[in-house]
Amino acid sequence: MNRNEGASNGQVKATRLSLAILDEIRRRDGAGVTELATHFDCSKSTIHSHLRTLSDEGYLVNGGGHYSIGLKPLQLGGHARVKHQLYQVAKDEVDELAEETGESSKIIVEEDGRGVYLYQARAKQAVTTDSHVGTHVYLHSTAVGKCILAHLDESRRNEILDEHGLPQVTANTVTDRATLDSRLDRIRDRGVAFDDGERIEGLRCVAAPITAGDEVLGAISVSGPKKRIDDETFRTTLPELVRDTARIIEINVTYS
Amino acid sequence: MNRNEGASNGQVKATRLSLAILDEIRRRDGAGVTELATHFDCSKSTIHSHLRTLSDEGYLVNGGGHYSIGLKPLQLGGHARVKHQLYQVAKDEVDELAEETGESSKIIVEEDGRGVYLYQARAKQAVTTDSHVGTHVYLHSTAVGKCILAHLDESRRNEILDEHGLPQVTANTVTDRATLDSRLDRIRDRGVAFDDGERIEGLRCVAAPITAGDEVLGAISVSGPKKRIDDETFRTTLPELVRDTARIIEINVTYS
DNA sequence: TTAGCCGTTCGTCTAGAAGGAACGTTTATT
DNA sequence: AATAAACGTTCCTTCTAGACGAACGGCTAA
Numbered sequence A, B: 001m002n003r004n005e006g007a008s009n010g011q012v013k014a015t016r017l018s019l020a021i022l023d024e025i026r027r028r029d030g031a032g033v034t035e036l037a038t039h040f041d042c043s044k045s046t047i048h049s050h051l052r053t054l055s056d057e058g059y060l061v062n063g064g065g066h067y068s069i070g071l072k073p074l075q076l077g078g079h080a081r082v083k084h085q086l087y088q089v090a091k092d093e094v095d096e097l098a099e100e101t102g103e104s105s106k107i108i109v110e111e112d113g114r115g116v117y118l119y120q121a122r123a124k125q126a127v128t129t130d131s132h133v134g135t136h137v138y139l140h141s142t143a144v145g146k147c148i149l150a151h152l153d154e155s156r157r158n159e160i161l162d163e164h165g166l167p168q169v170t171a172n173t174v175t176d177r178a179t180l181d182s183r184l185d186r187i188r189d190r191g192v193a194f195d196d197g198e199r200i201e202g203l204r205c206v207a208a209p210i211t212a213g214d215e216v217l218g219a220i221s222v223s224g225p226k227k228r229i230d231d232e233t234f235r236t237t238l239p240e241l242v243r244d245t246a247r248i249i250e251i252n253v254t255y256s
Numbered sequence C: 001t002t003a004g005c006c007g008t009t010c011g012t013c014t015a016g017a018a019g020g021a022a023c024g025t026t027t028a029t030t
Numbered sequence D: 001a002a003t004a005a006a007c008g009t010t011c012c013t014t015c016t017a018g019a020c021g022a023a024c025g026g027c028t029a030a
Helices: A013-028 A033-040 A044-056 A072-083 A085-101 A143-151 A154-164 A177-190 A231-254 B013-028 B033-040 B044-056 B072-083 B085-101 B143-151 B154-164 B177-190 B231-254
Strands: A060-063 A066-069 A104-111 A114-122 A136-138 A193-196 A203-212 A215-225 B060-063 B066-069 B104-111 B114-122 B136-138 B193-196 B203-212 B215-225
Touching: A013 A033, A013 A044, A013 A066, A013 B013, A013 B044, A013 B072, A033 A044, A044 A060, A044 A066, A044 B013, A066 B072, A072 A085, A072 B013, A072 B066, A072 B072, A072 B114, A085 A104, A085 A114, A085 A215, A085 A231, A104 A143, A114 A143, A114 B072, A143 A154, A143 A177, A143 A193, A143 A203, A143 A215, A193 A231, A203 A231, A215 A231, B013 B033, B013 B044, B013 B066, B033 B044, B044 B060, B044 B066, B072 B085, B085 B104, B085 B114, B085 B215, B085 B231, B104 B143, B114 B143, B143 B154, B143 B177, B143 B193, B143 B203, B143 B215, B193 B231, B203 B231, B215 B231
Parallel strands: none
Antiparallel strands: A060 A066, A104 A114, A104 A215, A114 A136, A193 A203, A203 A215, B060 B066, B104 B114, B104 B215, B114 B136, B193 B203, B203 B215
């Protein structure tokens, strides 16, 4: 009957469906029983019992038959974040970076071959983008992601790039493996990475990796609109600032 | 035949267990199969299949048999937060409040009769407390909570207080219903609430509710150590500042 | 008023969740 | 070094409870 993929052995099918429902509701920004039943090709009653359970536990909120994400995940996520070493040692520095530059500054870590924003500090005039805490992005299409890619060991890097490929996000996204490799080389040399509208049109970003020994913990970045970040700032001022901040964070890591 | 017990009707038991496991791992700050099997009084293999599923979906990370909370919940939580009206209109104001006062400033909303921190802005010298984004607190033991209680309709307020009671958190916590009621009256009169070490010893907090029409959306606060917030600041300066900021946020709500 | 769509509830059936025992490692003890 | 204890993990069997389809009640629109 159900032609599920073979990789789901020794797992709890009901939980899988519950979590898949959560994710679908996030993607749709809220949903109802019928549309979810259609999407997952199963009965309304099945979906309903899952929704009821998830609502009861605070993972969903039910607004007259329309279900949307509740605040319970925020408790778990907040916990995971606070316990994350990089968050503890980098948050204050990233706050300062945002304040000094007047732009948006972020901490990102790798998970399952993609990048996750751990934290975002926004100065008042900073642009609001679609990226908020918890957002997943492709590693090859952002400066922060390329920092991480550059410092992963080769086998892991190949694994990730094979799995996710190099999807084109904007006109400027690097979609060629050779080009990407040469960029990663330069990132390793310089200690900073650039993104000139590769993920979001008109958005420039400068990033630096945070390493401990031979392991990369994540990366930090400053990003803002092209019209406000001129070439001089983009190529000289910001790289120095971001690189220096990354060094301070690495020292924090060592003594924490 | 059907063993339906208590309040768990028409719900998915496997999902309930999965979510209970997540919460227990959060409380324990990571756990292993055996201790969880003991805690839930069920077989190791059952726990294991749940853990495997949750890890596979990114809700947990498995570090050599020790499981801890993953970053996937951060994605859901971040989404829920960004979609929350109060976060959108209050974040910038709360950032400013933290900067002006040099203390910690928060946004809180009510969920299931308890308070949830939606956002926290910390100035550099601000104290680090146990409360981070997503933390749940009792409404009667914080200034922000009392703001919300004061502006809920009476039936809902009674419902909440009956369900959770008035547990004593510190020596200063209000545990008497009559005392609480008179404080709530004063909060309604003044538009601000105070907390002088009622939740955390030595921590003072000033809060103001955010209302829209007759509905309370949540509350904002500034909190800091008693030694830094003198009586004058605590009773006059901060209340005015917090109240004014709340008014601005309420205007933002109206025009959003 | 009626038709159609929605979320919700109910009772049945069998898929799959739960349990127990055994395995392979790792860590502590003698 | 040998042994024991404890852990996470796997396998297989049993019967619980998750999935289903049909029916219900509430809502909106024609």
